[in-house]
Amino acid sequence: MAATDPVKILEICRVTPSDAPESATELSLPLTHFDIFWLKQHPTERIFFYELTDSTHTFFHSVIVAKLRASLSLTLLHFLPLAGNISWLPHAAKPAICYYPNDGVLVTVAESNADFTLVSGSQMREVMESKLYIQELPVSDSTAATIAFQITLFPNQGFSIGISSHHAIFDGKSVIMFMKAWAYICKQSETETNPSLLPELIPVLDRSLIQDPEGLYMIYLNNWLEAKLPGLNTINPKSLKLFQGKGVPPNSVRSTFELSREDIQKLRRKVIYQLEGLHEEDSNQIKSTHFSTFALSFAYTLVCVVKARMPERKRKIVFAFAADCRARLDPPIPPNYFGNCVKGLPIFTDAEALLGDDGVAFAAEKLSERIKGLEKGVISEREKERLAIYLEVMGAGGTAIGIGVAGSPRFEVYGTDFGWGKPKKVEITSIDREESSSIAESKDGSGGVEVGLVLKKHEMEKFDSVFVSGLRNL
Template identity: 45%
Template sequence: MCIVKASSISSPSQSEVMANLSVKKVEVCRVAPKPGSPENQSLPLTFFDLLWLRFQPVERLFFYQTSSTDSVLSKLKTSLSLTLQHFLPLAGNLTWPQDSLKPVLSYVQGDAVSLTVAESDVDFDHLINSIFLPAQDFSPLVPQLDVTDERAAAMALQITVYPNHGFSIGTTTHHAILDGKTWTSFVKAWAHICKYEEAQALPSSLVPFYDRRVVKDPSGLGELYSRQHQNKDGRTDNRSLSIASISKDRKAPDREDSIRGTFEFTRAFIQTLRAHVTSKMASDSSLHLSTFSLVSAYTWVCMVKAEEIKGEKTALIIGADSRSRLDPPIPATYFGNCIVGRVAVAETKGLLGEDGLVVAVSAITEAVRSLEKGLLDGAENWVSKFLDFSLYGRTYSIAGSHRFEVYDTDFGWRRPKRVEVISIDKTGAISLSDSKNGGGGVEVGLVLKKQYAEAFDALFASLVLH
């Protein structure tokens, strides 16, 4: 029996948390693409986009430290305008015209991104270094996305300045318009232009590819999904773009009674997990022992134990970027959504048992391997009934990816000091990113009720692997 240590956090105390974060809104302005940009651009949604039509917007937050904050706003605004020349649709809006089978993302001259500018006198060092914080503390640092039944903005931004200490950039994006890979490309393009003050010279890896014809749909999934969306709520022509409420079956935590925690998997710890699973499965070398599988599996086991799940089975929803998996593959810089979901299912008693990590890795391996057998198997049901949540004692999901390397996003003020997926407080998802400490580590973000967060912390710090 061995006890494995990982970077973790101490139990939260009242002195370590900052409720009621004070933020003063200075202005709300609109930033348009630099004059001289194309006058308009229109993109029909693909079936990959339609999966997310009424999903919760994705909120993310970057913190940067600098003692000289006077020039921050002007540099960020100027570079944003220049960046939008390459990402025109993000200044546009989503609509669903009566004469269109599918919703359409359109940019027309005059469209712009809503940018909120704010200030805060909060203890910046505490904000970027505290591993446990009340779930609601970051909410004032991300903007609301303008969404109505008839129109939805693609994106909203917020810059909050902490005078003489640093600033944060909050982004809120419509999930039907872009996935995490495309969002990462936009933010890194913005950072590149801001840092190097080069409007035209984006690296090829950051130049978006817009031709929607590369996404083949021989089975008519786009039309099917559009019809299914229109038939929601007992209607036959429901073209509403309003965001759907979170299903009670997803069990997103109550933010008023929850805290946000960040946990780091070091490269050494990940290797320890890999060695442990390998020793248990000497006769089975087919398990998928990637960093993603091991981090997700360990987190899954800790969550089930911390929350004391009683149901017979639990599930973990994972997403896979399918740009390289499609036949034929599409460019890595394709703008939009290209995610395929899979569900790993395991018996709860197996996850709670002495071989829980192996059980979790086996379930994730089976889910990942199913991508090779049929990428779009069952896709006709992904909008109408992706998963029957009532079958599981608890359903978890993963948001983000360590492969996005968000901590490499340098606007000219070096690496961010902290990056968070804020919207997991609404969806209940588990966020993944690379580690701010580098070295091949991974950060996991959670929002849990206090007692579950404390239990997770204890398990994570010294989970006994038999």
């Protein structure tokens, strides 16, 4: 490997489901309105970094890669549609997930001469470095892969597993469920020939569980057919080519920040104190409001981002998150339902509301209100307009600053152990495609959270200062 070429591709192969009667049968799985909402959205990308000083070339190829391939093949038998593709042939009215015998997922094996400690660290680094450890998801006009992997060796330091997943197939919970199922089978295969999955890792694929009385599926499908966004094939509206997002601005960097359990408790106390002062007549209601770790962490991150970017006080801000709807549907569906079952919830305000002393309290209150509002029902009156508004915002570019968040502390990504220990770092790489952040539980299990972020370098330096000083003054 040349010094200027830190990653060398060693092999590209296709892993098929293990031989069984199920894998010899064709399968077609429809998409739901939750899936179709994300039909042409850019892939979600994650990297799991595992520190392992015993990872010599021989051990990597004969043990790590061999076990990962074998266990992936066994896992795909439980998640058979993932071995297929999204297909939308010219004569078909709707796209669907289609699996045929001998279909499989793309796995790339690579080697890197980069410093594993730096690549898997939390410090500021160039945003494009992570792209070396993820393969692009294969997509054509008529077919789109569901998932692609890259397994990369860092000799005598560790290895990484990069995942690029199609958003019309997975929400975040489903991706992590698949990774944990794969990890469980890999680890258990040390002592069992054909290990069975734990009940909570067995996917529920029944699409009839998702009801659509409002006809949202066809509304969203037509929205995509009419969409004119960068990367989409406007000549062939049925093309499955993906919208790649706004792109990575020049001079962008990636960093990870920590909020301890104590930090979150202090944030919660301060938020409640400030809101009691703002709503004296409703102080008892404020005390009874649940401000989750997620809401407090995102609210604090959001305010720090706005302060780092220093927009005009009247500049419009849109901050958004996705809420899991499995338990909120009527009737609720199983927690191990595999597919999309999330709803994006945007909140519109201006910079002035977030730049004040009570900016975190304002954001936390708005987030908590949106979460609580789901108790009245997942499908709102404006649901039919939701994708059209989203596509308009994405296409216009506009003057509003959009800040989203991916992930959740509830995913427990640091429990993904393939048999060589828990990850040193888990990164949601694809937040670099748009103005977004990520959140996960602290890897030490202490009750804190990790916040991932992509900003321009000078903005990240300012964010770092604001983030640290803000915690110091709680």
